[in-house]
Amino acid sequence: MWLWFHKLSTARHFYALATRLTPWLGWLAGISIAIGLYLGLVVAPIDYQQKDAYRIMFVHVPSAWMSMMIYTMMAVSGAIGLIWRIKLAHVACTAAATIGASFTLITLVTGSIWGKPMWGAWWAWDARLTSELILLFLYLGFIALESAIPDRTKGQKAGAILLLAGVVNIPIIHYSVLWWHTLHQTASVSKFGIPSIHISMLIPLLVMTFGFMLLFLTVLALRMRAMILETEYQSKWLRQLEESG
Amino acid sequence: MTRAFGALLKRDLTLVARTPGDYTTPVIFFVVCTTLFSFVAGKDIAVLKSIGPGVIWVSALLASMLSLEGLFRSDYEDGTLEQILTAPAPLPLIVLAKAFAHWISAGVPLLLISPILGILMNLDFHSTTILVVTIAISTPTFSLIGIFGAALVISQKKAGMLLSLLTLPLCVPILIFSVSAVSAAADQLPIGGHLMLLAAFFVFTLTLSPFGTAGALRIMLSN
Numbered sequence: 001m002w003l004w005f006h007k008l009s010t011a012r013h014f015y016a017l018a019t020r021l022t023p024w025l026g027w028l029a030g031i032s033i034a035i036g037l038y039l040g041l042v043v044a045p046i047d048y049q050q051k052d053a054y055r056i057m058f059v060h061v062p063s064a065w066m067s068m069m070i071y072t073m074m075a076v077s078g079a080i081g082l083i084w085r086i087k088l089a090h091v092a093c094t095a096a097a098t099i100g101a102s103f104t105l106i107t108l109v110t111g112s113i114w115g116k117p118m119w120g121a122w123w124a125w126d127a128r129l130t131s132e133l134i135l136l137f138l139y140l141g142f143i144a145l146e147s148a149i150p151d152r153t154k155g156q157k158a159g160a161i162l163l164l165a166g167v168v169n170i171p172i173i174h175y176s177v178l179w180w181h182t183l184h185q186t187a188s189v190s191k192f193g194i195p196s197i198h199i200s201m202l203i204p205l206l207v208m209t210f211g212f213m214l215l216f217l218t219v220l221a222l223r224m225r226a227m228i229l230e231t232e233y234q235s236k237w238l239r240q241l242e243e244s245g
Numbered sequence: 246m247t248r249a250f251g252a253l254l255k256r257d258l259t260l261v262a263r264t265p266g267d268y269t270t271p272v273i274f275f276v277v278c279t280t281l282f283s284f285v286a287g288k289d290i291a292v293l294k295s296i297g298p299g300v301i302w303v304s305a306l307l308a309s310m311l312s313l314e315g316l317f318r319s320d321y322e323d324g325t326l327e328q329i330l331t332a333p334a335p336l337p338l339i340v341l342a343k344a345f346a347h348w349i350s351a352g353v354p355l356l357l358i359s360p361i362l363g364i365l366m367n368l369d370f371h372s373t374t375i376l377v378v379t380i381a382i383s384t385p386t387f388s389l390i391g392i393f394g395a396a397l398v399i400s401q402k403k404a405g406m407l408l409s410l411l412t413l414p415l416c417v418p419i420l421i422f423s424v425s426a427v428s429a430a431a432d433q434l435p436i437g438g439h440l441m442l443l444a445a446f447f448v449f450t451l452t453l454s455p456f457g458t459a460g461a462l463r464i465m466l467s468n
Contacts, residue, residue: 134417
């Protein structure tokens with residue numbers, strides 16, 4: 001088991017595995033997102049209060065979960081890279097950053113599209129919205145820092161440290177924003193009653209989340225393969241792979 | 246160990262004392278920035294009074310960030326930093342000395358000028374006092390968060406924007422609690438909780454930032 005992990009952490013074995021898995025992941029992602037969309041947009045009943053507008057939740061909520069999960073994954077991966085000096089972990093961080101930022105942006109955009117008919121405003125300085133926006137800034141900061149440092153390895157290590165600082169701060173930022181909201185109650189904003197969600201709405205939500213996760217893995221594998229190709233283009237194993245197939 | 250701390254502190258402060266621009270520019274920036282907001286708010290005293298603490302706070306935050314960019318610049322360019330790194334004293338302690346020097350040269354001037362800005366913004370005496378107290382607790386926290394950011398962007402020529410992008414999101418909680426404290430003071434509400442949280446942030450960054458910064462410096466200066 002341990003040996004298998006060790007083997008996987010080398011670019012060569014990861015590349016081979018990722019090449020084999022990508023089509024499977026991609027198709028599975030496509031199928032589950034299609035099923036999730038069908039269940040969410042057609043099968044799930046209309047909400048008695050929000051009518052059809054609530055259906056944007058089936059994209060919004062999974063992307064919000066993904067945006068937070070990807071940041072945590074990046075921080076863990078960055079720590080692994082720093083502690084055990086595994087290059088591939090840093091590559092995973094860099095590859096995941098843009099995807100995470102995209103999910104965060106999707107969350108914000110779908111949220112404000114939903115907010116316009118429900119709240120009557122595109123944006124409210126609500127606790128959740130604000131902390132999601134700050135999460136976007138953290139992603140952008142990471143991407144900007146990495147791209148600003150010409151030496152790639154150095155940039156990735158610096159980025160990993162920034163991620164760790166960010167992950168320590170995220171709970172603090174989140175709760176401070178929450179308290180800020182309660183201290184300055186501007187408008188009574190109704191939110192989803194998540195605990196009391198009906199099963200017919202919960203299932204498409206979970207299917208969509210599963211699909212988004214697979215989509216993330218597919219894109220991550222593609223991007224990591226591209227980055228490995230960029231850095232290892234002179235290596236022997238890659239040439240052998242090219243000649244053989 | 247304490248000798249290394251004292252020597253570095255003395256050196257940094259001497260360098261700052263000989264270039265007056267280093268400690269006057271942030272103060273001027275602070276005042277100009279606050280003045281700009283008063284034009285935006287118009288002549289309505291009530292509006293000015295309600296946004297006053299926030300405006301002063303954001304300006305103070307930006308002014309501290311402005312002065313951070315050059316924190317490691319000259320030491321990095323002329324190779325002094327590499328020499329400091331080889332010193333027998335622990336690197337986090339050295340970082341702490343630099344952060345302390347930065348606070349004295351950039352934080353304290355802001356602290357001294359802030360009561361005047363409070364008066365300009367029509368804050369009452371009690372709120373102005375609390376404003377000064379929050380700035381006194383939080384500017385060292387800014388220096389500690391900022392030094393971490395400055396270590397990460399050390400090799401950049403024009404690092405100001407990037408540094409702000411990295412560190413400003415991390416400063417959000419401090420901003421929130423400081424402004425809440427001043428607003429609560431204006432409404433005659435208790436403020437002990439806010440001040441204690443600000444102090445907690447300070448202790449928190451004081452414990453973690455020197456180690457994070459030392460790690461970042463080692464990475465950025467490794468070959």
